Amino acid sequence: MTDGIALSPRPASSALLTDHYELTMVAAALADGNAARNCVFEAFARRLPEGRRYGVVAGTGRLIDEITRFRFRDEEIDFLREHKVVDDAALQWLAEFAFSGDIDGYREGEIYFPESPILTVRGTFAEGVILETLILSILNHDSAIASAGARMIGAAGGRPCIEMGSRRTAEWAAIASARAAYLVGFGSTSNLEAGRTFGVPTAGTAAHSFTLLHDNELSAFRSQVDLMGAGTTLLVDTYDVMQGIRNAVKVAGPGLGAIRLDSGDLGVLAREARELLDSLGATKTRIIVTSDLDEYAIASLAAAPVDGYGVGTSLVTGSGAPTCGMVFKLVERDGVPVAKKAAGKGNDGGAKAAVRRHDAQGRIVEEVAAVGGRPDVGEGDLQLQVPLIRSGRPHEVATLTEAREYHAKQMTTLPREARKLTRGGPAIDVDVYQA
Structure with a gap:
């Protein structure tokens, strides 16, 4: 509550999920007659986070949904008028706004590299620029989580991972993180909420506080097993780990589903726990392990008798999931390429079409992006951009399950060196050229 007004974390309209200057640019362009010029904007990353070899596109499905909700209703117009953000002419335009252009982009779950034209927006200047902040906030956040998560999944080597970072990030960012x-x-x-909103399977049992609530560990375990059955997961490191394991088996029997280790030297404890459980x-x-895991910690446990990992902080925060700093740039105006030329922040002008080439084993060997045309497409080549929105109406966008399956397939196309956890540059350099 603020000043007696309940704040909605996900308002009915997404129109104010933007920056002030997006609207002032629209207002000025309307006033000087340039707002309706045909433009092309592109979202791309100039570089990957330090040491990363690839990135993963995520958030596309969320973005399309938010664009369909990007409407300035009476409530939004009243706010803008009260705070004198833009003039009356701009307010009238905003009140009638609905995106009517085209958007193409890389499929959700796709691999990307620096200069990959991840998202292309075609429309008037006004209706393109007004979406900049929304596009970047979703793509930057979700792609950062997905890129970090993909490395962790690779390090886990087929062992299951559970996302448990809700308490380490903002409440609605936590939902998007779980999805990614x-x-x-x-x-x-x-x-x-990620389960309800996006259909992500949910899981969980008990924390240390539940054990501490009870007079002893045995009664805490008995309470949990009585409710959830012997197949539950018991947290055994509140006091003494080995005695916790004995108590867990005493209560649940040899059919106990799992134990969770959340502290100490996880590799050593997992081996000792396995021996004791077997005996x-x-x-x-x-044996499930948690406690500030990242891809390096997971990789270090590859030889330990661990059956699954719970990951939180390093997956959902900037330290473990750094943003690639995607940008959204105007690259074409009335069919003429335009580009920023500032040192270190320049880009190639002109709308681009991208194709990825593979070797006989299906591994990526090259990605090319043609300006003002399309690259030749041969056998085994992948056209990277697909229609997402046409004339303002969403195209057939992949479901989360379909995107998950697509991502798993695309990860198999990465060159072997790209999957190494050692630091290195991008696995592929995107060749941008004039068609």
Whole structure:
């Protein structure tokens, strides 16, 4: 509550999920007669985060949904008028606004590299520029989570991962993070709203506080097993880990589903836990580890008897999931290429069409982006951009499940060196050329 007014975390309209200057540019362009000029904008990354070899496109499905909700209703117009953001002529234009242009982009779950033309927006200047902040906020956030998550899934080597970062980021960012993690292979999330909104499977049992609530560990475990059954996961490191395992098996029997380790030297503890569980007859009880895991920690546990990982902080925060700093640039005006030339922040003008080429084993060997035309497409080549919106109406956008399956397939096309966790430059340099 602020000043007695309840703040909605996801308002009915997405129109104010933008920057002030997007509207002042629209107002000025309307006033000087340039607002209706035909323009092409592109979203791309100039570089990847330090040491990363590839990125993953995520958030496309969310973005299309938010663009369809980008409407200035009476409430938004009243706010803009009250705060004198733009003049009356601009307010009238905004009140009637609905995006009517075309958007093409890389499929959700696709791999990308520096200069990959990830999203292309065609329309008037006004209706393109007004979407800049919305586009970048979604693509930058979700792609950062997906890119970090993909590395973790690779390090896990087929062992399941659960996303559990809700308490380490903002409440609605947590939902988007869970979606992006599921896209790249995480099996479930701890976040219930992500389950309701996006259909991501949810999972969870108990924290240390539940054990501390009870007079002893045995009674805490008994309470959980009585409610959830012997197949539940018991957190065994509140006190003494080995005694916790004995108590867990004593309560649940050898059919105990799993134990969770959340502290200490996880590799050593996992080995000791496996030996003890086996000696107690709980040979099928799984061992789940948590505690500030990232892709490097997960990789270090590859030889340990670990059956699954719970990942939070390093997946949903900037330290573990740094943004690639995608930008949204005007590249064409009335059919004429335009480009920013500032040192270190320049870009190639002109609308681009991208194709990715593969070798006989299906591995990526080249990505080319033609300005003002289309590259030749041969056998085994992939046209990277697909229609997302046509004349303002959403095209057939992949479901989250379809995007997840597509991503898994595309990860197999990465060159082997791209999947290494050691630091290195982008696995592929995108060749941008004049068609």
